[in-house]
Amino acid sequence: MMTNPTGRLTQGQFSFLPDLTDAEINLQIEYGLRRGYAWSVEYTDDPHPRNTFWEMFGMPMFDLRDAAGVMLELRNCRQTFPHHYIRLVAFDSTRGIESITMSFIVNRPPSEPGFGLQRQEGPGRTLRYTLTPYATTRPEGERY
Amino acid sequence: MGAPDYSIPGSVAPRPAFEAVSDAAPLSVAGAARTVAAVLAESQVEAVLDELERDLVGLAPVKQRIRDIAALLVIDKLRMNLGLQAETPSLHMSFTGNPGTGKTTVALRMAEILHRLGYVRKGHLVAVTRDDLVGQYIGHTAPKTREVLKKAMGGVLFIDEAYYLYRPENERDYGQEAIEILLQVMENQRDDLVVILAGYKDRMDTFFKSNPGLSSRIAHHLDFPDYTVDELQQIARRMLAQRHYHFGAGADAVFRDYLERRIRQPHFANARSVRNALDRARLRQASRLFAERERELGQDDLTTLLPVDLLASRVFADTQP
Numbered sequence: 001m002m003t004n005p006t007g008r009l010t011q012g013q014f015s016f017l018p019d020l021t022d023a024e025i026n027l028q029i030e031y032g033l034r035r036g037y038a039w040s041v042e043y044t045d046d047p048h049p050r051n052t053f054w055e056m057f058g059m060p061m062f063d064l065r066d067a068a069g070v071m072l073e074l075r076n077c078r079q080t081f082p083h084h085y086i087r088l089v090a091f092d093s094t095r096g097i098e099s100i101t102m103s104f105i106v107n108r109p110p111s112e113p114g115f116g117l118q119r120q121e122g123p124g125r126t127l128r129y130t131l132t133p134y135a136t137t138r139p140e141g142e143r144y
Numbered sequence: 145m146g147a148p149d150y151s152i153p154g155s156v157a158p159r160p161a162f163e164a165v166s167d168a169a170p171l172s173v174a175g176a177a178r179t180v181a182a183v184l185a186e187s188q189v190e191a192v193l194d195e196l197e198r199d200l201v202g203l204a205p206v207k208q209r210i211r212d213i214a215a216l217l218v219i220d221k222l223r224m225n226l227g228l229q230a231e232t233p234s235l236h237m238s239f240t241g242n243p244g245t246g247k248t249t250v251a252l253r254m255a256e257i258l259h260r261l262g263y264v265r266k267g268h269l270v271a272v273t274r275d276d277l278v279g280q281y282i283g284h285t286a287p288k289t290r291e292v293l294k295k296a297m298g299g300v301l302f303i304d305e306a307y308y309l310y311r312p313e314n315e316r317d318y319g320q321e322a323i324e325i326l327l328q329v330m331e332n333q334r335d336d337l338v339v340i341l342a343g344y345k346d347r348m349d350t351f352f353k354s355n356p357g358l359s360s361r362i363a364h365h366l367d368f369p370d371y372t373v374d375e376l377q378q379i380a381r382r383m384l385a386q387r388h389y390h391f392g393a394g395a396d397a398v399f400r401d402y403l404e405r406r407i408r409q410p411h412f413a414n415a416r417s418v419r420n421a422l423d424r425a426r427l428r429q430a431s432r433l434f435a436e437r438e439r440e441l442g443q444d445d446l447t448t449l450l451p452v453d454l455l456a457s458r459v460f461a462d463t464q465p
Contacts, residue, residue: 058287059287059291061291061294063295064294064295064297065266065268065295065297065298065299066265066266066297066298066299066336067298068265068294068297068298068333068336068337069293069294069295069297069298070294072294072297072333073294
């Protein structure tokens with residue numbers, strides 16, 4: 001694990017930084033709301049980098065004015081899935097953009113075992129690589 | 145293994161205090177105002193109070209109560225600056241009064257005042273009725289109510305005709321569920337939003353009687369009195385001035401007569417009735433001018449409401465042959 005000495009999942013913004021505190025998360029949400037983004041809460045226990053579609057925790061929150069509403073949903077989600085990955089996602093609905101503009105992890109499992117790299121030898125000198133999260137050897141919901 | 149064991153440049157330095165960076169608190173605690181005047185100057189709440197005094201006719205008990213609340217909030221701010229215990233007061237309110245007594249207007253001002261004092265962070269008003277809170281099938285109500293509450297956070301949630309939330313005749317009504325969620329948020333997130341319930345006096349009283357939990361969580365019960373004829377006339381003059389109209393010779397007295405008769409009739413809705421009466425007078429004035437095809441109309445003709453326009457009203461029907 002030379003590239004990621006701490007074995008932490010690095011996806012989205014701020015993922016190389018120490019975990020954001022609630023106050024810092026609050027500030028990020030406020031920033032997004034000022035730009036007119038709609039926040040939503042998503043969770044998963046499959047850390048594979050190609051797993052882009054996480055489960056939605058409730059609907060995206062449009063027309064919010066204050067971060068307290070998003071924090072309320074986040075607290076609910078943390079209570080329901082304390083050992084899952086949870087991320088906050090900001091959606092910009094401006095015509096022509098209409099896509100995710102911010103995304104960062106706000107909750108992690110207590111231990112993150114990381115990924116195993118499998119090499120498959122093909123014809124000639126071809127090598128195919130497969131990345132397997134150690135956590136996904138167990139069924140969904142019992143991983144962390 | 146959760147926390148990284150490498151250090152990030154600059155991360156050891158103390159993080160900036162959350163309060164100071166966010167726009168959450170319009171009043172800076174660090175500034176430490178020591179006098180009432182200083183807090184007032186900082187928050188400009190006095191301007192809002194003066195505006196309230198100037199723009200709203202009558203409503204003396206309501207204005208006094210709002211002044212009291214503002215005073216408490218200012219004193220709490222001073223106490224907080226000195227490091228004394230100042231727990232967030234419960235600011236949920238109920239506005240009761242007859243139709244057209246200005247409940248919504250005052251609620252809007254309330255949001256502004258609380259925002260200036262820094263007790264709500266954004267100062268917006270979300271006005272809802274039963275339809276926005278209560279769902280149509282099982283499991284629909286809770287998400288719907290929660291969504292409205294989330295939208296109102298940082299501001300004021302104004303529930304108009306709140307007594308419709310509780311329908312005792314139908315025991316499977318989903319309104320009860322909405323009330324329970326409302327109660328929970330009102331109790332747990334007092335500093336995130338202020339709830340104002342509004343409705344007619346008698347029906348609100350029965351509503352509170354059947355929901356004692358709700359009544360006890362509301363600190364301020366404000367009763368909006370009916371307007372007197374003088375006040376209604378003052379309101380009428382202001383409404384006309386806003387729309388660039390004025391009463392012609394004698395129309396003032398006729399309008400007073402109109403009001404005295406109208407008040408005795410059913411479905412009198414205070415300021416709202418005044419506005420409707422003026423709108424109808426404008427219609428009559430328009431058709432009166434419309435009939436005189438060849439006449440050249442000056443500014444005075446176009447802005448004056450004559451006694452004729454008012455006397456044509458249905459209210460005067462019994463005196464005219």
